[in-house]
Amino acid sequence: MVRELINTLSFWQLALLYILILTVLTYLAAFISTRLITFPIDKDHRALSNSLISILSAGFSVLLAFIIINTWNYLLKTQDEVAKEADALAAMMRDIHVFPAPVKTKIMNGIYNYTIIARTQEWAMLTQGKESSAAWAALHHLITILQSFEPRTTLERIYYTQAVRNLETVLETRRNRLARLHSIIPDKLNSALIIGSIFLVVILGLIRGETNFLHITPLLFFSIVLGFNLAIALSFDYPYSGDIAVSNHFFYQGMLGTFKDPVTPS
Template sequence: MFAWLNDLPVWLGFLIVTGTLVVVTCAGIALLRPFVLKVFGPEPGRNEQVTMVLTVGGVFYGLLLGLVAAATYQAYDSAQDLVSSEAAAVGTLYREVSAYPEPERVVLQQDLVDYTNNLLTVAFPDLRAGQDPPGGTAIVGRFQQHLLAFEPRTRTQEIVHTAAIEQFAKFDDQRRERINATAGGLPDVLWGVIVLGALVNLAMLCLFSLSTRGAHLLLGGLFAFFLGTMIFLIAALDYPFRGDLSVSPDPVESMYHNVMNR
């Protein structure tokens, strides 16, 4: 629902989400304030009915928002760990094939260099823009073909080849987990509940009565700003590989420079 936020700068997306909720809340307070007294009657007790509903609804909504925010950040953190694990697996595999004889060693190493370069120059930029990056699977298939075509001629080469095949399987698993993580995101029905809950809470806040309009607008605006900040945080981290807040390719870059010397 909020995937479009990833196409905007972080500051602009933040201002749009928080500003919209603040404007809607302040407008609701200004429009509904004259009718609050007619609907809920005079003081005392005018706010007790609203407070009861706002407190109960706020507790459940706050719990939902907190759990969703925690789960979203956990998914984001897990995606960063997957990138680190894949980079480590590629680096280890590169060192494994370094023990191969010529010309197989150069061919296998070049395949891994091409794959890493594709990650940095094509895959991550495309994922950040919300596109499906091409090329990586073809390079992995090419490497697998070259790896399995090698026939060990000595006991040492057989040991090295077996270890390389095992490491390739580990790398392929890490890569598939990272690819699966790129398709994450909260379901639309959950986003619908979050947005509906926010509107209900803001509506209840508009029905709350304070002695002065300025105080009502100030407190309502602050509450709406805080609510908008939480919703923006969830939306910004919802797709961990998209937007300016996407996971960093730094582990891949570090391996590319330190292990492959590129």
Template sequence: MLRTLLNAVPITVLMVAAVCLTVAVMALAVWVVRRTVPATRDGFHAEISAPMLGIVAAVFGLLLAFVIIIAYQNFLEADDNASREAAALSSIVRDSAAFPEPGGSNVRRAVGAYVRSVVEDEFPQMREGTDSDVAKGTLDGVFAAFRTVEPRTPEQTAFYDDAVRQLNETLDARRNRIESAVGGLPWDIAVLILFSSFVVVAYSLVVGSPSFWFHLLGPAAIASVVAVSLVVLVDLSYPFSGDFAIPPDDFRTGVLKAFFN
């Protein structure tokens, strides 16, 4: 559901909607708290509860920032996997120029088919968290093409060995790329973040004030920051989905660009 929402709604709209909904919910919550706990209208013990709220919010902020940083690092790693796979394929194409024919042409043709299937079929499917059967089939075609190569000289053998190593690098990077496309947060981290968010927002509701609007200011500000942070966190957790999805640009540059002309 979260992935579908990211793919269907622009991230800026999600952030604005999250803030508006949060402020509305906080306004209702403050109204309920002021009616059910009349002492909050007098700002009871605000001189003690307000500093304590600051400490709780600071600890929660550190926790949330840490999780977002980890999610961002995973996002960068997913981008690096795509770049590494494209770089390995580029090396195979360059190495294949030294192969005897028809093996060299077979390898280049198979790599081209695989690259096109990744860009045109697999990346769109990765937005939904799945890989492509078409890409799997064309990758098998690359292996079949390698079996048609028969190196005859030490130079050809050296380039062939390097190409095989790059093919293994391609497999490793592809496997990591597909795993990253699944996305999402571990359930225990999600529970921790949601529980911590509830605690800090609930705490802010009991820091009262004689003024309704001043009472609302604290919970609304804290909850809005939490809501926007959670939207960013969710977006980073699905690196191949949403507005900031990792694009297949690396597969359309350098020597691989020739396969799209």
């Protein structure tokens, strides 16, 4: 559900949605509490409510900050894996220049096919949490081509070894980036994070027990910050989805930039 939401809405739309929901719930809770409380609200009540609000909001904020840091690192590691995969493919293109022309052409075509599928068809599927079987087939074909070549000269053996190492890097980094297709936050914790945010602002609104703008302003600001941070945490959690996503631009840089995407007929 969260993936579909961040794919449908831009980051700012998502943030505004969360902020709107939480601030409205905060105000409604405070409004209901105001109607239920019949005794006068004095300084002692405000001091006690402020203490409770500080404790509850601080505890949840620490948890949310911890989640944001981890999901941000999750996104950065995914980006690093994509960059390493693209670098290894580009390095293979350099390695095969010493091979005989027919072999070089076959391997180059294999690299081309895999690169094009990975950065176009598969990248579109990644946003939906899926991988491409065509990309795996293209990579397997590239492996088969490289295995069928038997280097003869010393120079060919040196660069063949390098090409094999780079191909192994492509395999490893591909597995690593596909392993990050899904959320790092468990589904139950994901749901608890959203429900907990709603529950927290409702409780804080009820504790405050005042709808006077001056007295409820701190709570409204907290709801705004909470909604914004919640949008950040959930957006970082899906590295290939939404506005804040790992880009495929690494597959268009350097030597891989010489490959042109096929033009689809309109």
